[in-house]
Amino acid sequence: MIRSPRGVEDILPSQVSQYQWIEKEASSLFSLYGYEEVRTPIFERAELFLRSLGEETDAGKQMYIFQDKKGRRLALRPEATAPVVRAYLQHNLYGKTREWRVYYLGSMFRYERPQAGRYREFRQIGIEAIGEGSPYLDVEIIEMAHQFFKRVGLDKVELQLNSIGCRKCRPFYEEKLKEYLKKNMDRLCPTCQRRYQYNVLRVLDCKNENCQLVIREAPWIGEYLCEDCSSHFQSVKEGLKALGIKFQINPHLVRGLDYYTRTIFEIISPVLGAQNAICSGGRYDDLIEELGGPSVPAMGFAMGVERVLLALREEKKGIPYKRLPLIYIATLGREGWRAGYELANLLRLKEIRVQLNTSKRKLSSQLSFAAKRGIRWVMILGEEEVKKRRVILRDMNSGTQKELEWEKLEENIEEIKS
Numbered sequence: 001m002i003r004s005p006r007g008v009e010d011i012l013p014s015q016v017s018q019y020q021w022i023e024k025e026a027s028s029l030f031s032l033y034g035y036e037e038v039r040t041p042i043f044e045r046a047e048l049f050l051r052s053l054g055e056e057t058d059a060g061k062q063m064y065i066f067q068d069k070k071g072r073r074l075a076l077r078p079e080a081t082a083p084v085v086r087a088y089l090q091h092n093l094y095g096k097t098r099e100w101r102v103y104y105l106g107s108m109f110r111y112e113r114p115q116a117g118r119y120r121e122f123r124q125i126g127i128e129a130i131g132e133g134s135p136y137l138d139v140e141i142i143e144m145a146h147q148f149f150k151r152v153g154l155d156k157v158e159l160q161l162n163s164i165g166c167r168k169c170r171p172f173y174e175e176k177l178k179e180y181l182k183k184n185m186d187r188l189c190p191t192c193q194r195r196y197q198y199n200v201l202r203v204l205d206c207k208n209e210n211c212q213l214v215i216r217e218a219p220w221i222g223e224y225l226c227e228d229c230s231s232h233f234q235s236v237k238e239g240l241k242a243l244g245i246k247f248q249i250n251p252h253l254v255r256g257l258d259y260y261t262r263t264i265f266e267i268i269s270p271v272l273g274a275q276n277a278i279c280s281g282g283r284y285d286d287l288i289e290e291l292g293g294p295s296v297p298a299m300g301f302a303m304g305v306e307r308v309l310l311a312l313r314e315e316k317k318g319i320p321y322k323r324l325p326l327i328y329i330a331t332l333g334r335e336g337w338r339a340g341y342e343l344a345n346l347l348r349l350k351e352i353r354v355q356l357n358t359s360k361r362k363l364s365s366q367l368s369f370a371a372k373r374g375i376r377w378v379m380i381l382g383e384e385e386v387k388k389r390r391v392i393l394r395d396m397n398s399g400t401q402k403e404l405e406w407e408k409l410e411e412n413i414e415e416i417k418s
């Protein structure tokens, strides 16, 4: 038997319904805020991600890169912000409206060590708002993420907030941080010693205990923000307070990707343990320019669907939406099947999920199939019933049954639906 590759999973029908539910909640909420769905390719030129993420970041190193038959270097998308920006530039949306608000849903790929809630193929739902630099946008985006979690019933989540400055002020802070870390280099883990070179901010969110001790005393970026960044951050905090959204300032929140500027945030679920971020995002005011476009500010966030579902299970929240058939139609003989076909279509026209028997099995084995499948209602059509234009409706939960006339099915359907 050939098994699936390590780190990827089948989503079986019972789980698909959970994904569909999350996706539906997200897309209907985001569209209420003026966002439209965009679908970009699963793979892109590797260069797009290497330039946007930085080769030395975790996400950069964990990419699936391959060559196609013409020797082009391609990558499975590890995230969707860069593809959305590429699409924005490629279709010259800057020239049309400048502003672009989109959301996306889909698989991303990273070569990581698989563990609970972390896979090599994982699904993200995210939004990108391109074209607006004002802190009002930051507030609205964070509020929208907040609304989403309220909507799906995750009420134990916490919002963490930070600002990582801009091109003007961050280099100055990075110098200060390096100065400090240099003195403590021998106490840093090997990963952080490398990060010191390529991505010094990442040292701040290292989980290693020794590194944590060093970080605790490190200079804080808040003290080095330029005037613009600092007043921007102030407005974001005030805006969130005005909307009654609780947050914590986390000076060590830096995010894993190179392109963030100013406001960054994470929504964490305390029930999840070490991998507790279920949504993260921030501004990326320079990315569009770095990818060859005009200077246009932007912001977005993404959430990991697997982690959201895991958090819902941990919080013991019921996940609605079972797509099981509501009715199984058991039939006997050719006449029974024909009548069943007619009846099934009648019910399907009323948006009722029906599975019709297509086998030549005995009634008892059809009934036991419906029971194993977890279908509550069975309609039985034998020769007798067909002749009388009647049907036996059996409640598999209680084992009771009654005979109904086809013409009067309507009344009973309402009961079945509820």
Ligand SMILES: [Zn+2]
Pocket (backbone or CB within 6 Å): 165, 166, 167, 168, 169, 170, 225, 226, 227, 228, 229, 230
């Ligand atoms: Zn600044």
Ligand SMILES: [Zn+2]
Pocket (backbone or CB within 6 Å): 188, 189, 190, 191, 192, 203, 206, 207, 208, 211
């Ligand atoms: Zn470390």
